Amino acid sequence: MKLISVKQLRLSLKKNKLKFSVTVTLKKDVLDPQGKVVQNTLQNLGMDSLKSVRQGKYFELEVNDNNQTQAEKKVDDMCKKLLANLIIEDYKINKI
């Protein structure tokens, strides 16, 4: 059996890991009452220049893969299958 140190193991794990952020928001034409309430409250606090607020969800995902295109494809699949409901929501993926 090949023995590797914890440090080496950590390094090798780090190498094979890619991190992504996913932002899910309600589609433009879907009413976002929470965002609207936040917007009204900010405007009541005197933030006159505020035009609009859309509230959403934020995820951070770590993928065990060192090929970015491949990993991004997997994250895209995760968004479609679970993270976003495409009937009402849009999503954005960013590499972080």
Next chain:
Amino acid sequence: MNSSVIVFPGSNCDRDIAVALEKMQFKNQMVWHKETKLPKSDLIVVPGGFSYGDYLRSGAIAGKSLIINEVIKAANEGCLVLGICNGFQILTETGLLKGALLRNKNLKFINKDINIKVINNDTKFSNKYKKDQILKINIAHNEGNYITNPNHLKELINENLIAFKYCDKDGKINESCNPNGSVENIAGIFNSKKNILGMMPHPERMVDNLISNTDGVNLFSSLLK
């Protein structure tokens, strides 16, 4: 008639529906979400509650649970499926019913008895009701604001797939008696084959005069016909 009630962690109307079904002489079984086989069923009920604590979106996690694959298979083979409240949300998340249920327009959890109108009584779920009959049924939800794309909405209207609409006590359907902002005051819909019904109101809470009324009874007796 054999029925199965699917139970998720966080379901809380599962026993109410079981009591209602047994009262109506259904032979009912409770099915835990981790099961991979359904007992022989003529009717599958996805009950109300807060499956998985409403994490991510209401019904999203339950919509991917093990037993749901069997429910989808059975539904596609023509088995009757009834989704109530969270069950309706779960059925939309699985794609068995089109559209989605958003947060109530007023951002409040609404728990009250409201009026709904029977729009289509020519189905296995509603044949004991009269067309345009007004029912008083309890709603208790935070995400009941039904939305769908314009093409599907047209299909719902043209194919008579709207089961119930929110109305006032005289049967008028307008914005003031729409509790949650649902498009067209929709309270319940069928799939195109009409073997699946999803609805936000709770008929299982309306089967006994001792605690409420009996406006929900005919939904279950329709199924027995």
